[in-house]
Amino acid sequence: MKTGSQHLATLRDGRSIYIDGKLAGDVTQHPAFCNSVASAARLYDFQAANSDLMTFTSLSSGERVNRAWDLPTDYEGLVMRRKAMEAWAGTHYGFMGRSPDHVASCFAGMMMGIDLFENHDRARAGALADYFRYARDNDLFLTYVIINPQADRSKSAHEQADPYLTAGIVDEDSTGITIRGAKMLATSGIMANEVFVSCVQPLGVGDEKYAISLAVPMNAPGVKLLSRKSYEAASPSQFDNPLASRFDENDAVIYFDDVKVPWDRVFIAGDTAMVMKQFHATPAHVLQNYQCQVRLMVKMRFLMGIARRTAEINGTLALPPVRDMLGQLAAEAALVEGMVHGMEAKGKVRNGYYIPDGHLLYASQVLTQQLYSKVITSLRDLAGGGLIMLPSSIADFANPETAALIGKTQQSPVANSQDRVKFFKLAWDAIGSEFASRHNQYEMFYAGATFVTKGHSFRTFDWESSTNLVDTMLASYDLHDAGMGVAA
Numbered sequence: 001m002k003t004g005s006q007h008l009a010t011l012r013d014g015r016s017i018y019i020d021g022k023l024a025g026d027v028t029q030h031p032a033f034c035n036s037v038a039s040a041a042r043l044y045d046f047q048a049a050n051s052d053l054m055t056f057t058s059l060s061s062g063e064r065v066n067r068a069w070d071l072p073t074d075y076e077g078l079v080m081r082r083k084a085m086e087a088w089a090g091t092h093y094g095f096m097g098r099s100p101d102h103v104a105s106c107f108a109g110m111m112m113g114i115d116l117f118e119n120h121d122r123a124r125a126g127a128l129a130d131y132f133r134y135a136r137d138n139d140l141f142l143t144y145v146i147i148n149p150q151a152d153r154s155k156s157a158h159e160q161a162d163p164y165l166t167a168g169i170v171d172e173d174s175t176g177i178t179i180r181g182a183k184m185l186a187t188s189g190i191m192a193n194e195v196f197v198s199c200v201q202p203l204g205v206g207d208e209k210y211a212i213s214l215a216v217p218m219n220a221p222g223v224k225l226l227s228r229k230s231y232e233a234a235s236p237s238q239f240d241n242p243l244a245s246r247f248d249e250n251d252a253v254i255y256f257d258d259v260k261v262p263w264d265r266v267f268i269a270g271d272t273a274m275v276m277k278q279f280h281a282t283p284a285h286v287l288q289n290y291q292c293q294v295r296l297m298v299k300m301r302f303l304m305g306i307a308r309r310t311a312e313i314n315g316t317l318a319l320p321p322v323r324d325m326l327g328q329l330a331a332e333a334a335l336v337e338g339m340v341h342g343m344e345a346k347g348k349v350r351n352g353y354y355i356p357d358g359h360l361l362y363a364s365q366v367l368t369q370q371l372y373s374k375v376i377t378s379l380r381d382l383a384g385g386g387l388i389m390l391p392s393s394i395a396d397f398a399n400p401e402t403a404a405l406i407g408k409t410q411q412s413p414v415a416n417s418q419d420r421v422k423f424f425k426l427a428w429d430a431i432g433s434e435f436a437s438r439h440n441q442y443e444m445f446y447a448g449a450t451f452v453t454k455g456h457s458f459r460t461f462d463w464e465s466s467t468n469l470v471d472t473m474l475a476s477y478d479l480h481d482a483g484m485g486v487a488a
Contacts, residue, residue: 001055001064002139003048004041010193011037013219017190017252019227024190032230033190036248039092040141040191043099046091054084061137068101068291069136071108072354078344085294094299095247097292097442098188103142103196106279106288107132110267112353113282117267120274128267131215135194144196145183145254148210158206167197167256168209169269176262177269179212186252187442189225192218195254200279200448203272211275213268214261222257231435239394242426244435251438283355289447290343290356293364296372296443297340300333303375306427310382313423315413322382329378332371339364362456365447372443379431387428390421 008028017024019032027033047054055064067084085101111132117125135142148157148166157166167181183197198213216223232248235241268274279285307329311317339360346357396402410417430436447453
């Protein structure tokens with residue numbers, strides 16, 4: 001169990017992060033990343049200060065480790081795991097989508113299905129089990145890249161003009177494999193220790209070299225991250241952008257420039273079917289996305305606070321249409337929370353481990369992909385012009401003339417002008433800024449396109465129970481049923 005300062009020290013490792021055409025150098029100091037990296041570090045300080053809630057004792061090391069690595073065997077254990085993730089999400093208000101408990105949950109799910117790996121290849125299964133213990137006991141922050149670059153989406157990976165556009169195996173020997181090519185989307189890669197590299201998209205015949213499952217340190221020779229625009233760098237004032245300035249976890253394309261991966265970090269190599277099974281024939285995909293729904297539950301609570309405060313600041317709380325809108329929003333937030341609790345209550349023991357209900361998870365993802373944008377639109381509707389009639393920046397308060405004008409124009413029945421501006425700056429950063437727009441896109445697509453999540457919902461629903469009800473009803477009568485004449 002490391003501290004925040006210890007995590008920061010691990011990031012000063014010579015990793016190659018490119019932004020604005022230059023190498024970033026020390027990400028703990030760079031103005032595009034330093035505040036968000038510090039927010040990630042504070043997760044570990046929170047963990048240390050709340051160890052009973054956030055950690056459990058590892059049987060192999062005897063040390064306290066984060067509950068995201070726990071493999072619960074009953075309902076109570078899953079609930080304890082969720083409470084830890086819920087508390088962690090509360091420290092960033094649900095705005096860090098790729099916090100350390102996400103990929104840890106993926107690995108926990110794979111470990112729950114380790115027999116699948118053993119039946120496939122005992123050596124690779126051993127590598128996975130050893131890496132799981134290593135990452136858990138060293139409190140590693142892992143991210144992952146499991147999507148191929150978009151390029152020509154009408155073609156499979158091996159049909160692209162560049163056969164190594166997508167990261168794939170370029171060489172293999174007794175010591176390991178070498179990979180070359182790109183993957184996306186390394187969300188939180190800047191602040192992570194290592195990256196899990198695989199593919200959650202279907203691979204077909206000819207795509208064998210892209211069928212990989214492995215882990216690489218972020219500073220491994222040949223690993224290069226191409227950062228998107230930094231919203232943090234464009235937000236020098238926390239007053240003006242309180243979320244973007246601290247919680248821009250960043251996204252990046254990652255390129256593997258002939259990166260050598262030793263066999264003890266390779267879990268699958270060259271088997272397209274097994275790459276898919278690691279997610280869907282084990283609880284990995286369910287557990288990692290369950291964590292996402294816990295985080296979203298916290299984020300929805302935060303957005304409900306924005307909604308309520310908006311009505312109070314504007315003096316509209318007593319208006320029936322506003323109460324109707326708040327009631328609708330409250331119901332939508334409760335939907336997410338109810339789904340999370342339902343996943344737990346309807347969970348089942350599988351292979352000795354207690355797993356959240358898969359269909360309620362995927363149903364929740366289908367609904368929340370549609371719901372998030374709707375909630376954001378409702379919040380904009382509540383706020384009206386208040387979101388954009390704001391001073392240009394905190395500097396306007398330093399000028400006596402503009403400060404006086406702010407005092408006259410930014411009025412509220414419940415807040416002074418400074419507090420009104422402060423609140424609406426926060427609201428805009430949550431629902432209207434470029435940072436907020438990225439979050440809207442993230443919540444819509446982190447789980448895949450809508451046809452993907454709907455496909456998971458279709459696949460996991462208990463259709464047999466439903467059709468059995470219909471068949472039972474149909475069997476209860478017929479054309480010549482006694483006492484029921486047939487119309488002439």
